[in-house]
Amino acid sequence: MRVIVGVDESDESLYALQWTVNNLFNVLINSAAGGERNLLTLVHVHQPSKHYGVGPSAFPAGPGVAAYPSTALVDSVRKSQEQISARILSRALEMCDNKIKAETLIVEGNPKDKLCEISEEMKVDLLIVGNRGLGRIQRAFLGSVSDYCAHYAKCPVLIVKPPKEMAGQ
Numbered sequence: 001m002r003v004i005v006g007v008d009e010s011d012e013s014l015y016a017l018q019w020t021v022n023n024l025f026n027v028l029i030n031s032a033a034g035g036e037r038n039l040l041t042l043v044h045v046h047q048p049s050k051h052y053g054v055g056p057s058a059f060p061a062g063p064g065v066a067a068y069p070s071t072a073l074v075d076s077v078r079k080s081q082e083q084i085s086a087r088i089l090s091r092a093l094e095m096c097d098n099k100i101k102a103e104t105l106i107v108e109g110n111p112k113d114k115l116c117e118i119s120e121e122m123k124v125d126l127l128i129v130g131n132r133g134l135g136r137i138q139r140a141f142l143g144s145v146s147d148y149c150a151h152y153a154k155c156p157v158l159i160v161k162p163p164k165e166m167a168g169q
Contacts, residue, residue: 001028004041005128006115006145007092009084016130016160017042017095024128025100040102042092043118044085045111082106112148120154128158 005020007013020040028038089104096102107114119127129146146159 001038001126002041002122002124003039003126003128004043004115004119004122004124005092006111006130006149007042007044007088008111009088010130010132012130012132012160012162014092014095014130015162016128017092019160020128021096021100026097029097029099038101040096040100041105041122041124042089042096042102043105043107043115044088044092045107045109045114046081046085047110048108081108112145112152115145115149116153124155126156126158127153128160131159131161 003020003024005013005017007017025038025040085106089106093102093104105118107118115127115129127149129149131146132144146157150157150159
């Protein structure tokens with residue numbers, strides 16, 4: 001079985017990963033099928049750097065003024081994003097049992113689009129995402145990665161809701 005879990009810095013996504021390890025992979029490992037053919041892919045999607053103004057890398061610097069960041073600044077921001085992603089995935093990998101074959105993947109883009117694209121490209125059997133428990137209004141304005149994936153992914157999607165005591169935080 002090939003499974004993707006979308007992870008970010010939220011407690012809800014890490015709970016979804018922990019649920020996956022405890023309730024899916026440990027069962028697969030202990031079953032007659034064994035764990036050899038199972039692969040868990042941890043995917044972190046970070047947003048691309050924002051581009052403001054008329055130029056491809058201009059940003060507002062005051063009324064009627066646009067500034068253009070240096071290449072060094074753009075590279076520094078990208079490197080920082082990669083380091084944050086690596087820390088998130090390192091923490092996620094620590095949660096995986098040594099018996100689980102796991103790999104990590106960092107991509108740039110819109111998380112809901114990229115999770116659906118990657119799951120289709122990798123021909124996964126299951127996409128697992130956490131759920132922040134947004135209300136209807138928040139979901140309408142902010143969007144919901146889990147809701148989008150449930151409707152547009154080409155594979156089965158499992159949305160792991162956090163326990164009630166966690167959802168209130």
